Amino acid sequence: MDNQGRFDFFRYEDCTLCGDCLARCEYIDFSRDEAVEEVKGLIDGRPSRKLQKGCISCYACNAFCPQDCRPYELITRNWFERYKHKGLPVRASYLMPSSFPNFRTDVVKNMSAREQEMLRRWSNTPPEGELVLYPGCNLMTLPHLVDAGFMQGVTISGDWDLCCGEMFFRMGLFDAVERTARKLTEHYRGREIGKMLFTCPACLNMFRNVLPDQFGAEFSFETEYLGSYLLARMQESGQPARRLERKVTVHDSCHARILGDEVLKTSRDLFTWMGLEIKEMDHSGLQGYCCGAAAGCNRYSPFDIIFSAMRELWEAQKTGARDLALYCTGCQITLSLCSWLFPTLQPVRHMLEYLREATGEEVSHPAQGRTFHMLTNITYKALPKMLSPRHYRV
Ligand code: SF4
Ligand code: SF4
Structure with a gap:
C-alpha cells in the first residue's frame, strides 16, 4: 500500500456532499454551492487557490461535519504530499x-x-x-x-x-x-x-x-x-x-x-x-x-x-x-x-x-x-x- 492510501483518513462512503464543513468555515467565505464544489475538488485531489491561501488549519471543519467524515484530513492530505516531495522549510525547524x-x-x-x-x-x-x-x-x-x-x-x-x-x-x-x-x-x-x-x-x-x-x-x-x-x-x-x-x-x-x-x-x-x-x-x-x-x-x-x-x-x-x-x-x-x-x-x-x-x-x-x-x-x-x-x- 502506498503512503497516500495508508494515510487517507477521509470517510468517503459517509460524505453526503452537504457542504456544511466548509460553508461554516470562519476563515474562508464559501457559499453553500462553492463549499460543495470545493469538497468534490478535495476528494478528487484538486483544492482551489481560495482554500490553499485561506485555510489556517483551525480543524473546525471536522467538528462541523455531521457525518464525522474528517474533511480536515482531505486538506492535510495535500500538505502531506507537499511534505513528501519538498520537506519542510528550514525556517520551521x-x-x-x-x-x-x-x-x-x-x-x-x-x-x-x-x-x-x-x-x-x-x-x-x-x-x-x-x-x-x-x-x-x-x-x-x-x-x-x-x-x-x-x-x-x-x-x-x-x-x-x-x-x-x-x-x-x-x-x-x-x-x-x-x-x-x-x-x-x-x-x-x-x-x-x-x-x-x-x-x-x-x-x-x-x-x-x-x-x-x-x-x-x-x-x-x-x-x-x-x-x-x-x-x-x-x-x-x-x-x-x-x-x-x-x-x-x-x-x-x-x-x-x-x-x-x-x-x-x-x-x-x-x-x-x-x-x-x-x-x-x-x-x-x-x-x-x-x-x-x-x-x-x-x-x-x-x-x-x-x-x-x-x-x-x-x-x-x-x-x-x-x-x-x-x-x-x-x-x-x-x-x-x-x-x-x-x-x-x-x-x-x-x-x-x-x-x-x-x-x-x-x-x-x-x-x-x-x-x-x-x-x-x-x-x-x-x-x-x-x-x-x-x-x-x-
Ligand atoms: S481547517 Fe481550514 S477549511 Fe477547515 S474550518 Fe479551519 S480554516 Fe476552514
Ligand atoms: S465532509 Fe461532512 S460536512 Fe463536508 S460535505 Fe461531506 S458530509 Fe458534508
Whole structure:
C-alpha cells in the first residue's frame, strides 16, 4: 500500500456532499454551492487557490461535519504530499518539537529553580499509578500551573521527547505522527496506569482519538480531561476558599471543538464554580477563532500565526471583560507571545492559575515574561532563516 492510501483518513462512503464543513468555515467565505464544489475538488485531489491561501488549519471543519467524515484530513492530505516531495522549510525547524533546542526547551533556563526541579522529577518518574498526568510540551513550558495542592495524589510523568505529535498531525506530517504513535505505545506498554489525565485538549484528543484510530497506537489506560477531574473534586469540596468576582472572556481551543462539551462546558463550569462571570465573545465554542498556533501549518508563515492571534486578541478585547481566560496551555503560550506584538489590556490567564487563587494558594503568572524570552529567541534563531531556500525532513 502506498503512503497516500495508508494515510487517507477521509470517510468517503459517509460524505453526503452537504457542504456544511466548509460553508461554516470562519476563515474562508464559501457559499453553500462553492463549499460543495470545493469538497468534490478535495476528494478528487484538486483544492482551489481560495482554500490553499485561506485555510489556517483551525480543524473546525471536522467538528462541523455531521457525518464525522474528517474533511480536515482531505486538506492535510495535500500538505502531506507537499511534505513528501519538498520537506519542510528550514525556517520551521526551531518551532518543531523534534528539534533540540527549540522555542520551548530554550526557555527552561529562564524558569525558577523550583520549576526546573519539577521538570527533572517528571522526567525521572515512571508513568505508573491510579492517576497519571501527561504533561506534554506545553505544560512543560509552564510547569508552575500544576504546582498546586489540587494536584495531590496525581503522578506526573513525562519528558520533552514524549511529544504527543499534535503539531505533526496538524501540519500533515503523517509519517512523523505514525512514528510518534509507535514510540508512545512502546513507552506505556505494560505500565500500571489507572487513568491518564491531560491538561491540554490537544494531547487528550491525540491520545484518545487520533493516535489509536488513525495511526495504530495502543493504550490500555482510560483518558480524562484534567478539568473534568478537577471540577468533580472541587464540587465535592464545596465552595471555593476565595470567590473570584471578576468578568472574563473564554478562548476555546481547536481540539476542544472536537471533544465537545467534555471540554467546552466543563471548563466553563469550573470557571463559574470559582465565581468568575463569563462574557462570551462573538465567536466562541464551535464557531470560535483559533489562537493562531496552527495558522502556520499551511504556508509555514509566521505572519499567518501573528494575524490569527491578533484576530482572537481583538475579539476578546471587544467583550470588555477584565481577563482573557483559557484552559489550553498551548493557546496560553501563543496568545501571551503575540500579545507582545498586539498589546492588550487583558491579561491572558490559565484556568489552573485561577484555580490556585480560588483554592487560596499564592499565584504567579510567568507566562507573559517567559514568552518574551521566546519571542527574542525566535527573532534571533528562526527569523534569519526566513529567506533560506533549504528544506529538511522531520
Ligand atoms: S481547517 Fe479551519 S480554516 Fe481550514 S477549511 Fe477547515 S474550518 Fe476552514
Ligand atoms: S465532509 Fe461532512 S460536512 Fe463536508 S460535505 Fe461531506 S458530509 Fe458534508
